[in-house]
Amino acid sequence: xxxxxxxxxxxxxxxxxxxxxxxxxxxxxxxxxxxxxxxxxxxxxxxxxxxxxxxxxxxxxxxxxxxxxxxxxxxxxxxxxxxxxxxxxxxxxxxxxxxxxxxxxxxxxxxxxxxxxxxxxxxxxxxxxxxxxxxxxxxxxxxxxxxxxxxxxxxxxxxxxxxxxxxxxxxxxxxxxxxxxxxxxxxxxxxxxxxxxxxxxxxxxxxxxxxxxxxxxxxxxxxxxxxxxxxxxxxxxxxxxxxxxxxxxxxxxxxxxxxxxxxxxxxxxxxxxxxxxxxxxxxxxxxxxxxxxxxxxxxxxxxxxxxxxxxxxxxxxxxxxxxxxxxxxxxx
Ligand code: UFG
Numbered sequence: 001x002x003x004x005x006x007x008x009x010x011x012x013x014x015x016x017x018x019x020x021x022x023x024x025x026x027x028x029x030x031x032x033x034x035x036x037x038x039x040x041x042x043x044x045x046x047x048x049x050x051x052x053x054x055x056x057x058x059x060x061x062x063x064x065x066x067x068x069x070x071x072x073x074x075x076x077x078x079x080x081x082x083x084x085x086x087x088x089x090x091x092x093x094x095x096x097x098x099x100x101x102x103x104x105x106x107x108x109x110x111x112x113x114x115x116x117x118x119x120x121x122x123x124x125x126x127x128x129x130x131x132x133x134x135x136x137x138x139x140x141x142x143x144x145x146x147x148x149x150x151x152x153x154x155x156x157x158x159x160x161x162x163x164x165x166x167x168x169x170x171x172x173x174x175x176x177x178x179x180x181x182x183x184x185x186x187x188x189x190x191x192x193x194x195x196x197x198x199x200x201x202x203x204x205x206x207x208x209x210x211x212x213x214x215x216x217x218x219x220x221x222x223x224x225x226x227x228x229x230x231x232x233x234x235x236x237x238x239x240x241x242x243x244x245x246x247x248x249x250x251x252x253x254x255x256x257x258x259x260x261x262x263x264x265x266x267x268x269x270x271x272x273x274x275x276x277x278x279x280x281x282x283x284x285x286x287x288x289x290x291x292x293x294x295x296x297x298x299x300x301x302x303x304x305x306x307x308x309x310x311x312x313x314x315x316x317x318x319x320x321x322x323x324x325x326x327x328x329x330x331x332x
Contacts, residue, residue, distance in 0.1 A: 001027060002026050002027070003066050003067050004027065004029065004068070004069045004070070004071060004236070005029050005062070005067045005069070005070045005109075006018055006029065006031065006073065007031050007032070007052060007072045007073055008031075008032055008037060008073030008075065009028060009030030009031065009037070009042055009071075009073065010030055010032040010037025010038055010041050010047065011032065011037040011038075011041075011073055012183070012184065013073055013115065013225055013228060014030070014073035015037070015038070015180050016225045017071060017073070017228075017233075019180060020230065020232070021232075022044065022045065026236075027045075029046050029065050029067065030045055030048065031048045031050055031058075031061060031074070032047065032048075032050075033049065033051040033074070034049055036184065038325075038326040040326040041183075046065070048061050052100055053095075053096045053099065055103070059106075062104075062106075062109070063107070067109055069109065069112070069239060070100065070104060070111065070113070071232060072100060072113070072115060074092075075093045075097075076089055076092050076093060076141070077117070077141060078188060079119065079139050079141050080188075080281070080282070080283070081141075082140040082141035083139050083282070083283065089141055090140065090144060093144035094147050094148055094151075097151070101151065105160055110160070110161045110162055111163075111236070111239040111240075112152065112162075113163070113164050113166065113232055113239070114164070115166060116145045116146075116168070116247070117141070117167060117168055120137055120142050120145050121133050121134070121135055121137070121142075121167075122135070122138040122285070123136070124287065124288065127255075127289045128253055128289045129288065129290055129291060130293070131248065131294055149165050149247065152245075162244055163239075164244075164248065165246075165247045166231055166232065166235060166248055166250050166295075167248065167249045168223065168228060168250050169222070169223055169250060169290045170189075170190075170220045170223065170288070171222075172189070172191045172222045172224065172225065172311050172312075172315065173191075173222075173224040173225050173305065173311040174314045174315045174317065174318035174319075175225070175314070175318070176226060178317055178321060182318075183322070183325030183326050183327075185325075190220075190258065190261055191311070191315055192315065194261065194273055195265060195269065195312075195316055195319045196319070197275075198265060198266075198269040198271035198273050198316075199271070199319065199320070199323055201272075202274075203275065204273070204275050204276070205275075205276050205277075206259070206262075206277050207278055207279070207284060208279065208280035208281065209277045210280075211280075212286055213257055213286055213287060217257045217259050218257065218284055218286055218287070219255035219256065219257050219287040219288070219289065220258075220261075220289075221252055222252070222256060222261075222308055223251050223303070223311075224303065224304070227301075227304055227306075230301065230304070231248070231299070231301050234295075234299040234301055238298075246298070248292070248298070249290040249291060249295065250292055251290025251292055253290060253292060254289070254306065259275075261308065261312075262275050264308050264309055265316075267309070268313050269316055
């Protein structure tokens with residue numbers, strides 16, 4: 001049993017990982033400023049409402065709990081916003097994250113799993129993308145994730161910590177047991193927007209129909225949030241080993257176009273979904289598909305929900321029951 005400090009533990013991915021940690025017998029301590037996270041998404045664990053800019057509360061938390069490892073989810077993660085407001089991204093994702101590393105050093109905590117992103121690669125030169133692909137981020141969000149990976153590598157080289165950085169492709173879906181789901185405000189992600197459209201008749205823009213892809217729309221690699229969660233548990237186990245640092249992609253290796261996702265949502269929900277062909281969204285690469293061979297071979301990761309249809313089904317189940325997200329719940 002490990003006491004694990006989880007920044008951003010009340011967020012979409014963090015809350016799913018907290019559930020998995022509890023299931024595996026670990027003790028998560030959630031630290032979240034609740035700006036985008038939801039208190040209702042974390043049950044039966046201590047939740048400290050705090051911000052990583054606040055060194056005092058960080059220190060008090062590390063002094064109070066016997067923390068042995070950290071999982072760092074807390075970050076701003078909207079690509080478009082990062083272009084408009086880079087200061088926010090460098091402050092939150094780099095500067096505030098340094099406070100975390102400093103307190104870990106002070107308190108002799110040497111294990112960290114970091115939420116990185118496919119955004120570190122920028123425009124791919126080859127598909128599927130392996131971890132050896134050059135990192136040329138095309139927006140401040142990706143830049144901040146890449147910078148912090150380099151910080152972790154430098155601290156590892158100085159023998160101050162071991163880290164595993166997980167580069168997520170498109171996280172999607174919801175807890176198959178129906179307890180947790182995706183609730184962003186504003187929502188910008190394709191699958192929850194399409195499900196909302198199926199529920200309330202709103203329309204969804206298709207950002208770009210003239211890409212060099214078979215149907216002209218962007219291709220992405222969607223990975224189920226519970227499969228992501230399992231990868232975090234494997235990463236934690238790996239960090240128990242001496243000197244075990246590494247960087248791993250997390251995707252399914254299958255690319256789906258925006259139009260294919262729309263068709264899947266229609267099929268799963270049995271509803272009409274209105275999609276409107278629209279101009280490209282700045283900064284979207286045509287294709288992002290992961291090679292996750294490394295994490296499969298080195299950590300034994302096996303996805304349980306690799307099919308887009310299953311991913312959408314779990315999301316649909318949650319949104320149907322929670323049309324207002326964590327705001328309020330429909331009675332069964
Ligand atoms: N899309 C639409 N209409 C919408 C929303 C999205 O057509 O209303 C398209 C996008 O253009 C993209 C695909 O659907 O081609 C998926 O878009 P998402 O916004 O769901 O996800 P992204 O691929 O933009 O973003 C994901 C992560 C980010 C990460 C990025 C890396 O959510 O955190 O990959 O490029 F930075």
